[in-house]
Amino acid sequence: MSSLPKLQQIPAEIAAVADYQAFARERMTPEAWAYLAGGAADEQTLADNLAAFQRVRLLNRVMEDLGGGHTRLRLCGLELDYPILLAPVAFQKLAHPDGELASVLGASAMGAAMVVSTQASVSLEAIAQAAQTPLWFQLYIQPDREFTRELVRRAEAAGYRALVVTVDAPVNGLRNREQRAAFAFPEGVEAVNLKGMRSLPPSVARPGASPLFGSPLLEHAPTWKDLEWLQSLTRLPVLVKGVMNPRDAVRAVEAGVAGIVVSNHGGRTLDGLPATLDVLPAVARAVEGKVPLLLDGGIRRGTDVFKALALGADAVMIGRPYVHGLATAGASGVAHVLHLLRTELEVAMALTGCASLADIDASLIWREGHLDAR
Template sequence: MTSRGEPDPAEAHCLADFERIAASVLPPEVWDYLAGGSGAETTLDANRRALDRVCVVPRVLRDVAGCSTATTLLGRPVRMPVAVAPVAYQRLAHPEGEAATARAAAAAGVPFLVSTLSSVPVEQLTALGGSVWFQLYWQRDPARARDLVRRAEDAGCEALVLTVDVPWMGRRLRDVRNRFALPEGVRAVHLAEGADAHERSAGRSAVAVHTGRAFSPSVTWSTLAELRRGTRLPLVLKGVLDPEDAVRAAAEGVDAVVVSNHGGRQLDGAPPGVEVLAEVVRGVPDGCEVLLDSGVRSGTDVLRALALGARGVLVGRPAVWGLAAAGAAGAARVLDLLAAELHDALGLSGCASVSEARDLRTLRLP
């Protein structure tokens, strides 16, 4: 703790430490919004169990003195195979919101994914100088969606990430029970102002109502084809679990797919991404990168994903835990810890580089 009694990010030594701090400092309904999943939260819980079942078989008698976490994502250099996942409304966690997290990502040398539901404008985030990718929810009004694409391009975003597993928000019972609504001063700045996002009523989430009126439930392969034709940016498809969908996405010209169940927040009962990751990697051509999202909580998890063939991972909730605990310094500490853990995991598994980790064997615990 600091002299003022505030959490000191230097005293956190793993990402779980930040989870405990964030849970203690955030209002309970905000914590429930950030931490919760859909339905009975079976998929939310399964994400961790599935990752913990993956064992990586280390190699020995290898020179790892020059061990490095550096690699590339979408052809651009990064300091580790990690990007900060798009998390909505980050000003719920800290007054600076996405601006603080984006600064932390830039300092860590990894991409920051700004959500359509960001509470800070994309232009302000790209002006910070890091690598920014724009996550897109297709809108009921296609003209609005196209405007968001142009806005992301004009702002200097380096990639476009179309989320395809949210025709509408999953039924998140914590939010329903809390009658969750956005506080005044926090809103989705890239969408038209919606008073309904701030209106509490029994038996519903105001955020789900608001986004339900904005998001299109009719996103199809033809939507993807239109988007591919309409943007010059690298295109990433987020929310893929079936290998057949990944194969078709690659054929449609996407540059990467993100294997994800939306952190257990959409279809409850969907499989953990790590369970289908290797099959997706085997199915897509070499030119299509595969990233893993949902449940990554340590450098060991990053190593697990690499050994199963992923190019890298997205990390969402832990970055916001750090943000809630100590603003930009907290988010930066989370990413620093992740880099240190990954360096440790690479070296201890006998790998001097990220590429060598993809040749490691894995076993599944029962």
């Protein structure tokens, strides 16, 4: 097991989560920045995830009783102090030499649950040994199904509390920013949890044929039957991540999932998808409260967390913001990002008259022409 990361100093100029971005970019190579910050194609979806929160306005309430206020919640068997989790982000050693070990230390300091990526640059066991906070394991159902089975066993043995299956990336998005930067993984950064996995057989497609359809890659892409198979392997709660279509949300509920993450992969797969916040209300209506809903994509303020909860989410996950904190100040930066967002959420709750998360609902979203006294 690696030694614990050293704590680093947070730049005095940082007052908000967005302030970390410039510092992070200075501390990362251009190639690593292109990989972690970029999105698919023209990055429309990446930008719209952020813009969606700017389009939504809040409506305050005054003189409400805020005695005994708190942000606690129960989520898939976890008792959490606030509704912000660290999303799975791959290859965190691109941002900081301590990688995921620093992130889990920051999460532990703030009591936030962390979702560990299959493509972490530190082993899932080492992360679990360093954690003093609940962990979930993000899983891609691999073409090598036996290797997938072994990953599940490893996660269970290491004490992970749930599996989060990413379902929106049977292939990688075309990330042009990354291509233009000629990104390649530096020495010492790799998906260590995938060592030993069998490779796909070579494609036998004829010259000039489609690069994807008819290839082994899509022939082995996971389906709803594979989700059922995965659930049969484990007693852990299984959530699905990457749902944007209400019809898929209904089908996921019918499949018995423990939760749904409304996500467009941070704008990194299919460009042109809407912002996650924009589809959230329709997904929430389709799910009808039968399973918890989480949302990721575009959160930079505690008020963004509040808006997501008001529009139907039970909790949110952050990705790039904590990686910016990680790149800037290691574990201290990760913890500070969480602290800033939690503080801003509590301020927003106090100023909208919400003593608990249960008080946050759509009545606190301002809509022109829809105000009345009822």
